[in-house]
Amino acid sequence: MKRFAVVQLSGCAGCDVSLVNADAWVDEYKLVYMPLVVSTHDIPEVDILLITGGVRNDEDVYKLRHAVKRAQMVVAVGTCAISGGVANLGDRDEVREVFLAHHQPHLAPRLLPKCHPVDNYVSPDLYLSGCPPTPELFMAVLMEDQDFQASRIVCQECERSKLRDMRPTHLMGFQQGQVDSEICLINQGYLCIGSSTRGGCRAPCPRAGHPCVACRGPSDVFIEKDSEVWFGSIKRVFDSMTSVPSDEIEAGLRSPQLALFLFQFSDYAGDDRAARSREKMF
Amino acid sequence: MATLTFPLSRMEGHAQVVVEISRGTVVSAHFQATEYRGFELLVLGGPAEQMPVIVPRICGVCSTAHHVAAVKTLEAIYGVTPPPVALKIRELLMLGQLLQNQATSLFIFTMPDRVGAESLYDLAERGPEEVAADTVAHALQVRQVGTHLITLAGGQFIHPVKAVVGGVTSGLDSEGALKMLDELAWALPIASELFDAYWEASLAMGERLGTWGDDAPACYITSVGGERPNYYGDVLRVLGCDGEEVCTIFPADDYQQYLIEEEAEYSYARKTSYQNQVMRANSLARINLAQHMDTPRADGYLTRFHEAFGQPAHAIMLFDLARGIELVYAIERAREILVELLDTGQVDDRADVKVPYTPRDGEGYGLVEAPRGPLIHHYRVEMGKIAQAEFIIPTVHNLAAIERALRVAAERYVTAESVALELELAVGRVVRSFDPCIACATH
Numbered sequence: 001m002k003r004f005a006v007v008q009l010s011g012c013a014g015c016d017v018s019l020v021n022a023d024a025w026v027d028e029y030k031l032v033y034m035p036l037v038v039s040t041h042d043i044p045e046v047d048i049l050l051i052t053g054g055v056r057n058d059e060d061v062y063k064l065r066h067a068v069k070r071a072q073m074v075v076a077v078g079t080c081a082i083s084g085g086v087a088n089l090g091d092r093d094e095v096r097e098v099f100l101a102h103h104q105p106h107l108a109p110r111l112l113p114k115c116h117p118v119d120n121y122v123s124p125d126l127y128l129s130g131c132p133p134t135p136e137l138f139m140a141v142l143m144e145d146q147d148f149q150a151s152r153i154v155c156q157e158c159e160r161s162k163l164r165d166m167r168p169t170h171l172m173g174f175q176q177g178q179v180d181s182e183i184c185l186i187n188q189g190y191l192c193i194g195s196s197t198r199g200g201c202r203a204p205c206p207r208a209g210h211p212c213v214a215c216r217g218p219s220d221v222f223i224e225k226d227s228e229v230w231f232g233s234i235k236r237v238f239d240s241m242t243s244v245p246s247d248e249i250e251a252g253l254r255s256p257q258l259a260l261f262l263f264q265f266s267d268y269a270g271d272d273r274a275a276r277s278r279e280k281m282f
Numbered sequence: 283m284a285t286l287t288f289p290l291s292r293m294e295g296h297a298q299v300v301v302e303i304s305r306g307t308v309v310s311a312h313f314q315a316t317e318y319r320g321f322e323l324l325v326l327g328g329p330a331e332q333m334p335v336i337v338p339r340i341c342g343v344c345s346t347a348h349h350v351a352a353v354k355t356l357e358a359i360y361g362v363t364p365p366p367v368a369l370k371i372r373e374l375l376m377l378g379q380l381l382q383n384q385a386t387s388l389f390i391f392t393m394p395d396r397v398g399a400e401s402l403y404d405l406a407e408r409g410p411e412e413v414a415a416d417t418v419a420h421a422l423q424v425r426q427v428g429t430h431l432i433t434l435a436g437g438q439f440i441h442p443v444k445a446v447v448g449g450v451t452s453g454l455d456s457e458g459a460l461k462m463l464d465e466l467a468w469a470l471p472i473a474s475e476l477f478d479a480y481w482e483a484s485l486a487m488g489e490r491l492g493t494w495g496d497d498a499p500a501c502y503i504t505s506v507g508g509e510r511p512n513y514y515g516d517v518l519r520v521l522g523c524d525g526e527e528v529c530t531i532f533p534a535d536d537y538q539q540y541l542i543e544e545e546a547e548y549s550y551a552r553k554t555s556y557q558n559q560v561m562r563a564n565s566l567a568r569i570n571l572a573q574h575m576d577t578p579r580a581d582g583y584l585t586r587f588h589e590a591f592g593q594p595a596h597a598i599m600l601f602d603l604a605r606g607i608e609l610v611y612a613i614e615r616a617r618e619i620l621v622e623l624l625d626t627g628q629v630d631d632r633a634d635v636k637v638p639y640t641p642r643d644g645e646g647y648g649l650v651e652a653p654r655g656p657l658i659h660h661y662r663v664e665m666g667k668i669a670q671a672e673f674i675i676p677t678v679h680n681l682a683a684i685e686r687a688l689r690v691a692a693e694r695y696v697t698a699e700s701v702a703l704e705l706e707l708a709v710g711r712v713v714r715s716f717d718p719c720i721a722c723a724t725h
């Protein structure tokens with residue numbers, strides 16, 4: 001039986017809980033280490049190591065480096081592991097100073113100045129994106145499922161219909177308005193990013209009447225490019241389908257609830273690191 | 283002086299227990315939360331209306347509670363009352379979370395302690411034979427009924443999206459609602475069977491250990507309301523340490539008058555107390571304050587519980603049994619609500635699920651009863667942006683009680699001659715009975 005382990009760094013455990021819902025691996029794998037559900041306190045040698053959460057403190061750095069040595073294959077799972085995730089909202093200029101001045105208990109692990117993606121420290125073999133990835137995506141990775149089919153973009157997995165003659169002039173925010181159940185959310189004035197977000201999640205959010213916030217990250221065409229290219233493409237979609245002024249779109253894209261996911265891939269860290277390759281994206 | 287550090291597992295998040303011993307005497311027993319992301323700071327300056335998307339990420343185990351609490355807080359600030367059907371859908375969300383969480387805590391986190399396994403997954407191979415092979419499968423399936431219910435009512439089972447200011451984004455679809463009814467009907471007898479076996483296994487464990495853990499009186503806090511329980515959140519009630527029926531009742535806005543929060547040098551989590559007394563939240567608090575559950579099977583279990591252990595009951599292993607009562611309740615109550623919505627024609631996409639609103643600045647509180655206890659969000663909004671945010675987390679109400687129970691366990695297993703190996707297991711059991719959530723507690 002193949003063995004796998006899950007190391008949880010600073011995150012919300014949502015990725016881990018999603019994995020617990022994906023139980024098809026039970027017959028093929030032995031889960032040898034995952035503190036959320038298994039009482040083993042050290043990582044043995046494993047075939048696959050999943051890493052969830054970002055690197056927020058010195059203990060995360062140690063755990064991460066220690067764990068990858070024992071794994072044949074390393075998968076960075078979820079926005080936090082890929083970009084630092086929601087904890088990086090603390091790295092905005094307005095917040096950074098308050099943050100650094102915040103009281104730190106001196107007997108607990110030391111916080112790093114910001115939250116890092118795991119590939120600032122180790123080289124994952126695969127990135128599984130999503131906040132969190134759905135159980136189906138976890139199973140496709142673990143089972144190396146050849147039959148698994150993901151659409152190129154979320155729009156193709158959402159059944160709403162795009163209309164030519166319904167052009168909103170302003171954005172709605174995510175909380176306002178009565179959502180029509182059949183029509184594309186863009187036609188209804190919502191800043192939905194499904195048109196360029198990688199598919200595979202089956203579009204649960206737009207199906208439920210909520211815009212896609214792009215938690216899966218950009219589709220393959222944009223993976224190796226920097227985020228401006230992705231932004232440009234989102235803006236072109238809105239220009240062709242709506243009459244919303246482009247500065248309104250720009251502000252919406254850069255606001256926290258979207259920035260959190262829109263910067264997750266290409267140029268997150270701002271260092272000279274090469275772009276993550278599209279072959280490594282699941 | 284010796285310092286023993288115990289790593290923790292089968293619970294949410296990063297924490298450890300540190301016990302200091304001097305010449306056979308326990309000097310201290312600390313619960314150390316070792317992670318921190320800083321949500322109260324990182325949401326500052328962000329548009330208030332984005333909180334329902336951002337704050338579920340505080341915790342993937344409790345995301346539903348944060349999602350609903352954020353929406354309730356904004357509604358309090360904007361002065362919005364959502365339509366009744368939206369409230370029903372949100373109650374279903376909270377019940378889905380209760381079902382999912384109690385199943386996780388009972389079967390994945392604590393069942394292995396009762397049979398001496400490392401996880402639920404190897405319970406079948408390592409546990410005693412009387413543990414039927416399909417226990418594992420059933421436990422995981424019952425848990426998934428909870429996640430399916432969250433998905434139905436919330437769009438996503440982790441970080442749900444459907445609750446919005448003024449209501450929900452869409453109604454329930456009838457196909458999904460009918461399928462859910464079948465799943466719940468299947469789950470009810472299975473969950474009861476699992477709980478009965480769990481109850482027996484707990485009695486056996488209590489017998490074997492000769493203790494049910496710290497059983498000194500404590501105060502209890504909950505917000506499920508006085509009549510039938512409502513996990514959507516009502517007012518806060520505290521049962522005093524004397525166990526008198528007189529409860530302190532106060533709205534979430536007044537929490538600072540009653541609850542004192544303090545920081546610790548060894549942990550990223552704060553601790554609360556009620557009038558300087560040890561306080562407990564979570565399942566046992568609710569069951570100690572409940573007169574009835576108002577669903578048939580859950581009421582049966584409640585009576586059996588009160589008769590067997592008294593009311594209020596204090597031994598910490600009873601938190602686990604109290605969770606079982608709620609597991610059964612969540613299934614029964616979700617069925618009732620779905621049947622009612624179907625019978626009254628309120629299940630279809632075009633139902634009136636949302637009212638319009640106008641955002642405004644101000645300060646407000648949102649309260650829900652999360653599986654771990656009352657969760658309060660508090661925001662101050664200026665120019666449409668978050669100027670202050672506080673998250674008052676149920677686990678934080680339990681931390682003083684956890685440390686007291688750890689000390690009781692340590693004193694039992696530390697003697698002048700030695701430290702019994704059992705201490706490590708006891709530490710795990712104590713912590714798990716409170717089912718703490720560290721991502722939430724530190725946020």
Ligand code: SF4
Nearest residue numbers: 011012014078079080
């Ligand atoms: S990626 Fe999302 S679900 Fe996963 S740990 Fe981070 S916040 Fe949680």
Ligand code: SF4
Nearest residue numbers: 201205212213215216
């Ligand atoms: S629809 Fe968009 S936001 Fe929702 S899960 Fe899929 S990629 Fe993520």
